[in-house]
Amino acid sequence: MTNMRSDIRFLLGNEERRIENIDPQTTVLNYLRLDEHKCGTKEGCAEGDCGACTVVLGEVDETVPGAMRYRTVNACIQFVPTLDGKQLLTVEHLKSADGSLHPVQQAMVDTHGSQCGFCTPGFVMSLYKIWLDGGEDDRGAINDALAGNLCRCTGYGPIIEAARASGGAGINDVVEQSRRKDVADRLKGLVGEGGGLEITHPRGRYFAPRSSDKLAQILVTHPDAIILAGGTDVGLWVTKHLKRLDPIVYIGDVADLKSVEVRDGDVHIGAGATYSDAHGALGDIAADLGELVRRIGSRQIRNAGTLGGNIANGSPIGDTPPALIALGARLVLRMGDVRREIPLEDFFITYGKQDRAKGEFVEKIIVPKPAGSSQFRAWKISKRFDQDITAVLGAFAITLENGAVSDIRIAFGGMAGTPMRAKKCEAAIIGQPWTDETLNTARLALADDFKPMTDMRASGEYRMLVAQNLLTKLYIETTQPGVATRLVGKAVSHG
């Protein structure tokens, strides 16, 4: 095992940075504004929900020689050490040396896409990512790319127009490709073949191993460590709850945890894979699963957040667990060299408590391919369609034979202290003819499964009623295919 480094190495635009002696929980946003005095990137909320701090991260694409991968993230909840080995691009880097605006910047000016201008740098960076990918004309895809950027002034029209008007980097643009190859080479040279990062700072320690074996070893030594993946939850512990995290063990650089593989139709998702990484494979399992992933957070959040984190933090309103439970997903946990595999639903013991021992970590999630005749449906109910936290999430895997329900798995989020199966409801349905009467019985049974709470997202009454109505929706969709039942989600886009 190569020794771990203590300096954080990355490119800020095209300038090399080697940073030592930084508090490892310094956010990228604070680093940019306070240390680099680059104040173009704004703080709007410090929780990854408004997008004013959007920056683009570039990483070497290991699958294509000389290629780079780019993604947008929220700088306000990313910690500086996670920049190691990457290129950080901000709104300051887009203008040409001769002072001319980048095409996305020019388009924003031309379409009157800025009013107060405070959200604008973040939008520019999301548009820049669209541009890097070759441009986009489709409204749905533009919505998805911009869902994580809030604008309170324009009503978005001019910004959508700018997205369409700015075009994109040509796939065969020789200059652009050569620029990317140059960056990739520099990044490789910068970090070399090292064994990751180990930072010891008076305010906290930080480990970023590069292999799961090393990760397992570190966690055995530091069983109380905070495991950091995308930081889309942990980041808020720092910015909102002012917590000290020590030590932090970052799994985002663990190469073998980032894989998304299909084996015998089952999808094996490493705990370090982001939602964006897993989106395509999950969408292939079931259209509704893909649509569900599309509606998790925003593009910036999906580019950072992981399925593993969504599960491991045990939130009762995490979006993936109910769907994965309905699909019969399994979890692989590891401590040291010992692995165990459990049904996902068994992982959630009660609110705030999961079946994970100290020093143990979620290694991967296995999502089985649904059996041939099984149908999967999932609905996320929230106040806003995009980038909202769920009030109720209902997920259903149903198998019908000769008009009767031979099998059904139902799981809900937002209805209890953990993501949970509706077992009484399932029992009321299995083996019954799929009729109005069974539906009625099932609706009533649901009220025995859950006693949902009232909070700012929804009342307990509404949650129960919607959960019951989702059963009805399932019934209609599986028995009357001609009936329109959805306002969103008919088309599933990946990204």
Added chain:
Amino acid sequence: MGETREILAPTTGLNGGVRSASKHDSGPKHVTGEAVYIDDIVEPYGTLHLAPGAATIAHGRITRLDLSKVRSAPGVVCVLTADDIPGANDVSPAHTHDEPVLPDGIVQFYGQPVFCVAAETREQARAATKLAEIEYEELPAILSIDDAMAQKSYVAEPHVMKRGDSASALASAPHRHAARMVIGGQDHFYLEGHISFAIPQEDGDVFIHCSTQHPSEVQHNIANVLGRPANAVTVEVRRMGGGFGGKETQSMQWAALAAIVAVKTGRPAKMRLDRDDDMIMTGKRHDFVIDYDIGFDDDGRICGADIQFAANCGFSADLSSAIADRAMFHTDNAYYLGDVEIRSYRCKTNLVSNTAFRGFGGPQGMVAIERIIDEIALTLGLDPLDVRIANYYGGEGRNITPYYMTVEDSVLPELTRDLLKSSDYRARRAEIEAFNAQSPVIKRGIAITPVKFGISFTTTFLNQAGALVHVYQDGSVHLNHGGTEMGQGLFIKVAQVVAEEFQIDLDNIKITATNTGKVPNTSATAASSGADMNGMAARNAARTIKERLVAFASNHYGVDATAIHFLPGRVRVGDKADISFAELVKMAYLGRVSLSATGYYATPKIHYDRETASGRPFYYFAYGMACSEVMIDTLTGENRVTRVDILHDVGQSLNPAIDRGQVEGGFIQGMGWLTTEELWWDDSGRIRTHAPSTYKIPACSDRPDDFRLELWSSGRNVEKTIHRSKAVGEPPLMLAISVHRAIAHAVASVAGHKIVPALDTPATPEAVLKAVARLAATSAVAVANSASATGTAGNDKVPAASGAGMVGVGAPQAGV
């Protein structure tokens, strides 16, 4: 100099005069991150960072305030409490003396700042606030409008507007309808939160960069808090990252704290609120409860109305009196109400003090009357649009508002005609009915609503503005005025006015930060009046200089003044000279002519007697109309807007691109208020929607795919406003009421348009599902009753929902 000629198109040869679609002056700086907001200003050495420490109860007496651990925390330099305020402990904007900088003994809402920490870093200041030990003796808290009404808890006296005998009119009306509507508040969610940055000056003076729409009031309040004269305080605002009314009065407290620390320590002091603190500690749009009783005839014409408003003002008065008044002024929206009585109660509660928000109470008044019109239509089985048209202000006898102002400038008949045609409303409404008949789960709805919005501050003395224009020797111009730039494009519009006046290209004009040292005693940039008033003041300043230049040229060349013309980029002096503006300026300078002038403007014609609730509070009205189409999911209550057609009257636009941005952005913001934006407090009076994770403003995909916006081409202000334009900041927000009404239309389809949906705001999925469930249950009862009467069994296969206390719709058509 007389009234200028009217200009119907941009002046040929002039780059950036009025009516040109000039780009926002800060556009290139916004997109590169080079635009400097207050938090981006390079900090002088020694800058301190402030953080507020919040109360954790809604109402109570502080019995112990131990800040010793706060004071000894790392990096802490000083900690302020009420005892540390050198002058008056008061930042109330309307001289009500009910809003302390920091409370002296009594906490009045959950989250109220009790103390303030100044530390070397912001992180240290925030961390230290958590170390306070505070004990309270809790007092009863009033947390709802109903409780406040029951206890007669008010921040100001109730107010009444009355015309005729509403009781008799109601008693004799052919039809009568009474109901209650609950209207939610709204957080401004400007992307830049509140920030103040105070830099100490000599003599104990202070210079403050403040994100405020009202620099003069910040100046006067801070002077008062410091116990100093106004000339000891200078406030500057280059730009805000959004305002929307939220920075009209709510900046005071933060500016005061920063100023106190700066003066006390001799170090620069910056107070930037965290988003959560901003949403917890600053006021919002008032939520209202409205009770109404309406009498109307067979055509849906209103003949009598009794309308009672109760506004949740929070713990202090702030601007609530004027806001509640404006709700009353807009109770009528576009309609003649017959004999009417409007009562308004300004409720005092133990919640954050509510404040100005785009529309300033007007939207709440209008959303109620628009629901009322729909309910009349539903009762009579008419198309709501026809009921709207029947009630429009008309000629003699039907053109007096409840506050006795004659409506002289209505363009709604023409706007209605044009929008009906461009939106194809009638055919689409019929098509939607057909769709709904065959779609059991998804229902569609459509509605047209008008906007008539009064322009002027209803507090008459506020309708004044000042400007300062310098012309330098090279012909370049320095422009300053009392209006503030919060993104709305005020600076570019006023610069266009000056460019037009001098006939010079826009890029010769330097737009400068609003500064109380340059133009004093200004009014807030509010009430949509920014361009109307500051544009006029700047034009007057430019004209003063122009008159001097004309007099100089006339004398110098021996040419009659009437033969001197300012043409694009040059000045023609009879047949004696044709020179550039810069050449004339240089000559005038050498001829010892003053090239600097102030300009002033006071809005004419307006007067209002609040005692009798009568007069002409508004110089004119701004008009617009919108047609919105929506879809709802009757199983979940989810809803979305699918098409919008807008026709809006901005008079003769100063800048059509900027105006379109205001209309479009205002509409989407109004749509958010009426749909997804829900404020939610728990039982302890603590707001739980205090961040974008829990408070949902519209996102990109919420903008309807099909959005058709036109500035009304026939628009022209009948009053002599700046280049006959109309104010555009607030009115478009209320175009979004059409969305709410369209949702109600879709909901009503569930019961065959026989039952009033009684939809409140915001129309969240929960609110819509509740309305749908109530209608489905009511109509199911009606069906069951009629079925049993005829002896036939209902074929209603509704799975009986059992949501505790809530009747489920459960798709009545399921299984059909």
